Amino acid sequence: MKRVLITGCSSGIGRALASELSGRGHRVIATARDPDTLRDLDVAERLALDVTSRDSVQRAVAAAGDIDVLINNAGVTIWSAVESPPEEETQRIFETNVFGMLRMIRAVVPGMRERGSGDIVQISSAVARRSTALLGHYAATKAAFDAYSEALRLELAPFGIKVGIVALGAVESSFGTNRREIVEPAYQDLVDHVKARLAKARKSPFSAQFVAERLADAIEAGNLPLRLDGTGDAFDLIAQRAALDDVEWERKTLAEIWTPERV
Template identity: 45%
Template sequence: MSSVLITGASQGIGRAIAVELARRGHRVIATARRPETLADLPVDQRLRLDVTDQDSVDQALEAAGEVDVLVSNAGSTVRAPLESVPLAEVERLYQLNTLGALRVVQGVLPAMRERGSGRLVFVSSIQGRLVLPIIGPYGASKWALEAMAETLAIETGHFGIKVSIVQPGAVSTNGAQQAQSFIAEDSPYAPLYRQLASLRGEVITSKEVAAVVAGTIEEPEPALRVPAGAPAERALKARKEAPENEPFMPVAIDW
C-alpha cells in the first residue's frame, strides 16, 4: 500500500479521502492548519501543514517521511462578481488553491524523481475547465491549477511520476456555505447571486469524490483528468462540445 499525504484533511472532501484511503489499507498522513481537527481520523499521522507557509510545509514533510502519493486538496472559495471582488481575496485564493499546491509539490517532487516513482493527485473542479458567474475568482485559481498540473505531467512523466486531476462538480460539503460573500443586496449582480445554488447543478457527496480519488491512486495508468461523478461528466462533456468562440454556461441564466 502507498504512503499518502493529504492536504486540507480537516473537513469535507479531504477528510473523506483520508477515511477512504485508510479503509483501503494505505498509510495516510492527514494534514491541516489546525491538527487538532484531525484527532478522530483513523490515520497513521496527523500533522500541521499550512500550504501558504513554507516553514510549515518543510516541517510537515520532514515529519511525514517518504511520501508515495500527494493528494493536493487544500482550497477555499469566495462569492463575488469580478467587477467588485476585493483583489486581496483573489490573491488569497491563488496563494491557497494554486501556489499552495505548488509549494507542497516542490517539497515532495525531488524524492519522487530520485526514486523514479510517485503520484501527484490534484483535487480541482469542473470549474477548472468551465466558469460559473459569481465564483469566477475560484474558477480562475482552478484553471491555473490545472495548467500547472498538466505541465507537471509533461515535465515529470519521464521520471516515473504520474499526475492526475480529479474534477468534481457541486459537492455536499459546507465549503459553499462557509464561503465569504462580497455582494450587496442592491448589487446589479444580485439576480445572479440568488441563482447560484441552481447554477451549481446536481450535488454529489464527499464520499463519492473520495472513492474517485482512491480509485485514481490505485489505477496503474490513471488518466490526467478524472471527472468525479455523473454530473461532472455531463458538464465537462457539454463544455467540450460547445463552441470555443463564445461564453459557455452549463445551465441557462435567468436575468
C-alpha cells in the same frame, strides 16, 4: 501499501479520502491548518500544515518522510463578481489554490524523483474549463491549477511520477457552505436569480465519500491517468461547454443567469 499525504483534511473530500485510504490499509498522513480537527481520524499521522506558508509546508513534508502519493486537496472559494473582492481577498484564494499547490510540489517532488516513482493527485473542478458568473475567481485558480498539472505530467513522466487531475462536479461538503460571499448592490439581481435557479434545478450533489471511493480505486489501480472524473458527471459538464461556440454559449448563459429584462 502506499504512504499518502493529503492536504486539507479537516472536512469534505480530504477527510473522506483520509478515512477511506486508511481503511484500505495505506499509511495516511492527514494534514490541516488546525490539527485538532483531525483528532478523531484513524490515520497513521496527523500533521499541522498551512499550504500558504513555505515554512509550514517544509516542516510537514520533513515530518512525513518519503511520500508515495501526494493529494493536493486544500482549497478555498468565494461567491462574487470579478470586480467586487478587495485585492487581498483575491490573493488569498490564489495563495491557497495555486501557490499552495506549487509549494507542495516543490517540497515533495525531489524525493519522488530521486526514488523514481510517485503519484500526484490534483483535486480540481469542472469550472476550470467552464467558468461562469460569480465563480470567476475560483474558476481562474482551477484553470491555472490544471495548466500547471498538465505541464507537470509531461515534465515528470521520465522520472516515473504520474500526475492526475480530478475534475469534480457538485460535491456535498462544507466547501460550499464555508464559501464567502461579497455582493455589491449592482449584482444583487444576478445573485438572487442564480441562487433561485440553482435551488430549483440542482440535483442532489455527490457525497464526499462517493468521491473518495472513486479516487481510492484509481490510486490503487496504478497508472494514474491525466484526467479523472471524480463525480461521474464532471466530464459531461465540461463537454456541454465545449459543444457550444462562444456566441451560443454567451446567449444561452446570459438567458439563464439574468432576469429577462436585464438581457
